Amino acid sequence: MDVKDYKESVETAAEFLSERIEFKPRVAIVLGSGLSGIAHSLQDPVTIPYSEIPSFPVSTAPGHKGELIFGKLNGKNTMLMNGRFHFYEGYTMQQVTFPVRVMQLLEVEVLIVTNAAGGLNPTFEVARPMIITDHINCMGDNPLRGPNVEEWGPRFPDMSEPYDIQLRELALQVAKEEGIPVHEGVYVAVAGPNFETPAELKMLRWFGADAVGMSTVPEVIVARHGGIRVLGISAISDRAVADDLKPLTAQEVLENAEKAGEKMANIISKVVDRL
Numbered sequence: 001m002d003v004k005d006y007k008e009s010v011e012t013a014a015e016f017l018s019e020r021i022e023f024k025p026r027v028a029i030v031l032g033s034g035l036s037g038i039a040h041s042l043q044d045p046v047t048i049p050y051s052e053i054p055s056f057p058v059s060t061a062p063g064h065k066g067e068l069i070f071g072k073l074n075g076k077n078t079m080l081m082n083g084r085f086h087f088y089e090g091y092t093m094q095q096v097t098f099p100v101r102v103m104q105l106l107e108v109e110v111l112i113v114t115n116a117a118g119g120l121n122p123t124f125e126v127a128r129p130m131i132i133t134d135h136i137n138c139m140g141d142n143p144l145r146g147p148n149v150e151e152w153g154p155r156f157p158d159m160s161e162p163y164d165i166q167l168r169e170l171a172l173q174v175a176k177e178e179g180i181p182v183h184e185g186v187y188v189a190v191a192g193p194n195f196e197t198p199a200e201l202k203m204l205r206w207f208g209a210d211a212v213g214m215s216t217v218p219e220v221i222v223a224r225h226g227g228i229r230v231l232g233i234s235a236i237s238d239r240a241v242a243d244d245l246k247p248l249t250a251q252e253v254l255e256n257a258e259k260a261g262e263k264m265a266n267i268i269s270k271v272v273d274r275l
């Protein structure tokens with residue numbers, strides 16, 4: 001799709017949503033694999049399936065629904081994206097990040113992204129949340145490739161602080177107060193869909209990453225391009241350590257992500273409360 005058509009599709013989707021909802025969402029939350037639990041905390045929810053939104057892609061990954069839920073989280077106008085689009089599903093980077101552009105047009109100020117990720121750092125514990133400090137894009141593509149829409153952001157966007165330091169500190173503070181142990185670290189995104197070989201895990205660790213996953217980075221790049229502040233939290237769902245690697249299934253990833261998910265929902269709800 002050329003950039004003019006893409007821009008028009010995003011605008012059409014944003015207009016459709018503005019007409020359906022009575023408030024402007026200040027916060028948007030992207031729910032990763034096994035992390036849809038927080039959806040239950042939303043007050044006065046209005047659910048809109050992706051299939052009803054003009055031009056919106058439709059999600060196919062296991063553990064992922066396909067709906068936007070608008071409502072109040074601790075009194076704050078919030079938009080939940082229940083089910084994201086992954087590059088490995090065959091979507092283009094523009095499709096993967098379509099919802100983030102819609103958020104930008106709806107004037108969302110803060111984006112909270114979640115995902116399930118393998119722990120490359122050997123000291124990491126499974127089923128713990130990791131506050132993302134930075135990321136590495138190893139997906140081999142970039143959502144900003146192609147003509148730049150100047151209205152949306154600069155050609156060469158700054159990435160010196162992709163994950164907002166104040167939001168990170170707030171998340172750490174809240175986790176401490178709630179007695180939830182968390183890790184902090186660098187997230188590396190790969191294209192997937194296969195889990196990594198031992199040699200790949202060694203390389204990614206050597207790159208300086210603490211956790212590996214197949215999402216998030218495209219959305220964060222677009223959010224930063226559009227001036228949205230970002231908080232990222234990974235659910236460490238498996239040990240991705242080359243020297244003691246065991247066979248891994250998507251089922252195991254989902255189960256452990258769900259365990260971390262309860263803690264993450266608690267952290268996110270308190271962070272939103274204090275925004």
Ligand code: HPA
Nearest residue numbers: 116117118212213214240
């Ligand atoms: N590798 C890549 N993606 C993942 C993993 C992993 O070990 N766990 C959850 N998502």
